[in-house]
Amino acid sequence: xxxxxxxxxxxxxxxxxxxxALLFLTASFLSERFAAVLRAYxxxxxxxSMAAYIGTVVVVVLVPFATSLPLIPVAxxxxxxxxxxxxxxxxxxxxxxxxxxVARRFGSKFVSRFISLQTLRQVSAMVxxxxxxxxxIFFSMFGAPADxxxxxxxxxxxxxxxxxxxxxxxxxxxxxxxxxxxxTLPIVYQTYMVGFMLLAWFxxxxxxxxxxxxxxxxx
Numbered sequence: 001x002x003x004x005x006x007x008x009x010x011x012x013x014x015x016x017x018x019x020x021a022l023l024f025l026t027a028s029f030l031s032e033r034f035a036a037v038l039r040a041y042x043x044x045x046x047x048x049s050m051a052a053y054i055g056t057v058v059v060v061v062l063v064p065f066a067t068s069l070p071l072i073p074v075a076x077x078x079x080x081x082x083x084x085x086x087x088x089x090x091x092x093x094x095x096x097x098x099x100x101x102v103a104r105r106f107g108s109k110f111v112s113r114f115i116s117l118q119t120l121r122q123v124s125a126m127v128x129x130x131x132x133x134x135x136x137i138f139f140s141m142f143g144a145p146a147d148x149x150x151x152x153x154x155x156x157x158x159x160x161x162x163x164x165x166x167x168x169x170x171x172x173x174x175x176x177x178x179x180x181x182x183x184t185l186p187i188v189y190q191t192y193m194v195g196f197m198l199l200a201w202f203x204x205x206x207x208x209x210x211x212x213x214x215x216x217x218x219x
Contacts, residue, residue, distance in 0.1 A: 009202055009205065009206045009209075013205075014202070017198055017201065017202065018198070020067050020069060021194045021195070021198050023067070023069065023070040024069045024070055024072070024073065024183075024194060025187065025190060025191060025194060026070070027069075027070035027071070027072075027073045027074065028073035028076075028183050028187060028190055029187050030073075031073040031074050031076065031077040031183075032073070032077060032187070034077075035077040035078075038074060038077050038078050039077070039078055042074070042078045043078045043079070049078070050079070050087055053071070053075055053087055053091070054087055054090055054091040054094070055091075056068075056071065056091075057071060057087075057088060057091035057092065057095065058091050058094050058095040058098065059095075060095070061091070061092060061094075061095025061096060061098075061099065061146045061147055061150075062095055062098060062099055062102075062147065063147065064114055064115040064147050064148070064151075065145070065147070065148075066147070067145075068088070068091070068092075069179065072084060072088055072179055072180055072183055073183040075087060075088065075180075076180055076183040076184055081180045081181055081183070081184045082180075084180045084183075085176045085177045085180040085181075086176075088176045088179075088180065089169075089172055089173050089176040089177075092146055092168070092172045092176065093165065093168050093169050093172060095146060095147075095150075096140075096146045096147075096149070096150040096165075096168045096172070097150070097161075097164070097165045097168060098150075099146070099147055099150035099151050099154065100150040100151070100153055100154040100161065100164050100165075100168075101154065101161065102151075102154070103150070103151045103152075103153075103154025103155045104154040104155075104161065107155070108155055111151055111155060115147075115148075115151060117155075119148065120148065120151050120152040120155055120156065121152070121156060122209070123144075123148045123149060123152040124152040124153070124155070124156035124157060126139075126205075126208040126209060126211070127139060127149075127152070127153070127157070129157075132153070132157055132158075132159040132163070132167075133159065133163050133164075133166075133167045134167075136149070136153065136159065136164060136167035136168065136171060137167045137170050137171040138171065139171065140167065140168055140170070140171020140172045140174075140175065141170075141171040141172075141174045141175055142175065142200070142201060142204060143175045143179070143197070143201060146168075146172070150164075150168075182194065182197075
């Protein structure tokens, strides 16, 4: 059947996606409700608060299966959409580049201590090998987990570090501005946007996972 590839998505993956979406929407609702307090305490820190936000997001990116998305509505409430997008983009690029370099420098023996190599192989298999740079931009643009993508590329591909960093920058720039813009909308419209994004992500993820599985099968 035409949509059989959707069976590639497990119940665990669906629950994880819904959980992240719910965290984002909850954080957005609370950030809007307590915006004045956040500005008074976090915004008063100026550049120091911005540096702390960047550092926190970088650490979250380096931790497997963690997500920084719930932090974005807080940044939007404190600094506004454009600045929050730039700070988030900067942090994502630093975090992804660091994860990539850790994987490339220390190898699978080190990375396997905190993340399954099988999971990373599956992620790597979904990235188109004919043009890794375009594939990386595509994955980053649609909000692929930065940690999994970066570790997988560092371990199981031959993409150059400079190319990977540029690709992260281009792809995450689209997603960073999209998600921060979403966080500026009323909560009802945010729910629609996040729901649409989640459905699109599940569809693309299932298709890529199905294609990777088909390529592994003997012909």
